[in-house]
Amino acid sequence: MKAKLRVLFSIGMLWTMCAGAQTSTEMVYLDGLMKATSQEKSSYKLQLNKVSPDVYEGKIYDFTGEVKAVGRYIRINKKVLEDGHFIYYYANGQTESEGEFDRGVKVGNWKRYDPSGKRKADRYYPVESADKIREAMELEKSNDE
Numbered sequence: 001m002k003a004k005l006r007v008l009f010s011i012g013m014l015w016t017m018c019a020g021a022q023t024s025t026e027m028v029y030l031d032g033l034m035k036a037t038s039q040e041k042s043s044y045k046l047q048l049n050k051v052s053p054d055v056y057e058g059k060i061y062d063f064t065g066e067v068k069a070v071g072r073y074i075r076i077n078k079k080v081l082e083d084g085h086f087i088y089y090y091a092n093g094q095t096e097s098e099g100e101f102d103r104g105v106k107v108g109n110w111k112r113y114d115p116s117g118k119r120k121a122d123r124y125y126p127v128e129s130a131d132k133i134r135e136a137m138e139l140e141k142s143n144d145e
């Protein structure tokens with residue numbers, strides 16, 4: 001019985017150490033346009049939790065600590081870009097909009113809501129224009145270039 005408990009305890013400790021080693025948190029401060037800035041000039045903060053080498057789950061918080069958005073990010077060179085499903089929230093907690101990002105650019109159909117939760121007209125962002133937008137914004141170039 002004691003041997004079984006020791007094995008279970010060892011497995012639990014190993015699991016805890018592995019889980020802790022794989023999760024790391026990074027904070028990025030954002031201005032009112034959601035661009036990286038210094039903490040002093042920030043309106044928002046983005047908390048990134050690493051889920052794999054270049055993939056993060058992120059939450060954006062406003063200055064009151066309320067969640068403004070949640071979604072998946074990827075790191076390309078030194079930039080962190082939205083990539084995957086995102087949900088944006090009003091200050092009252094209601095969903096403001098939700099849809100997909102592709103390497104920093106909104107794509108496809110985005111559902112939109114008013115502050116009470118009532119559906120507004122959807123917005124569509126053509127997938128075929130995403131590369132042109134990224135090129136114009138130089139989203140995939142390194143910060144050092």
